[in-house]
Amino acid sequence: MSAKGDKTKKFICSEAHKLFAEKGFKKVTMQDICERTRLSRGGLYRHYENTAQIFSAIVSAMLADQEDEFSEKIRNNVRASEILDDVLNRYEEEMIDSGSSLSVAIYEYFSSPDLSQGDGTILQQYLHSKKMWTELIECGMCTKEFKTVDPAAVFDLIVFSYQGVRMYSRLMPIGKDIPRRITGQIRQLLLPERE
Template sequence: MGEKSEQKKKLIVNRARAVFSEKGFKAVTMKDIVDACEISRGGLYLYFSNTAEIFQAVLDTEAEEELDEEDHLDEKTLKYRSASDLLALFIKEQKKQLFLHKNNLGIAEYEYFSQKVKEDETANPLKDQFDTAALVLERMVENGIRRGEFECEDPHGFSRNLMYAIEGMKIAGLTMRLSESDFDREILYALRQLMPAGE
């Protein structure tokens, strides 16, 4: 694909992202994308066959951007030495994702992946993402226990419980009003299970 074609494809993906953010996944038609991109139907079909392909391209672009952010995050984590600091950073990143309202793809993602799971029960990227986050959190907690910063009888259970709370708040944030203070209160409640050693 030539440079001009790549630029056109990026334009389609960027504009489609805004359409999916506004309408979700299920309600978006190829005509919506054509209108948003101000191109012909044939011009769109040169690059994508359907809305699912376009949405997957949007998700792929998001994943690339997140990898760039994670590289930056890895540099940041070098500055943090305590398990408490790492846990605080993890929660801060989860909160940031939750309250990023501009062009939020949350509803579209849930619609898209719920449809994909119906088509193929083995393909569940949201579950994979959840399991990965829970494992990262579990390792942080275990590290904190080894260092004497935390006390926790069940790091695995705590980590999954906290991730279920965060995932529930992500859905609540999309479907009803959830304030940052609501998020903070729920997280603090969950963190009571993770009593710092000596307190």
């Protein structure tokens, strides 16, 4: 595909992401996306056949963005505690940003086998995130920046509390105190007491 075609596909996904965050997956139509992007139906269908294909492209791009988020920093000798601090600060902001959360749309899409066709993307994302977090936690334990913990258990606590708050932020107001308490507890689990 040409550079212009790639740019158009990215634009479609960017605008569709906003719609999916607003409405969930099931309520977004190709017509909604045409209106949001100001593309003709033919222009939109030239790139994507349906909303499921667009949503799948968005989720795939999210996975690619997440790819090796920590490993590059670890390779560049960034301290594990600094990486942890950066990601937990970002998570705090994301947990209260219900406007950009795809949690409801992801639930709708992946809980409907006829749409997701059981592609296992969520499981792949979970396993990839687990690998990244485990490497970070093990690195932090090796350098004595982190306490000795069960990396898989800490990862599950992080991912499911983060995703839970993201989901609930779509259903009720979430203040900054909830994400701060969660990230504070994660820091207490991992970081040794400062003397």
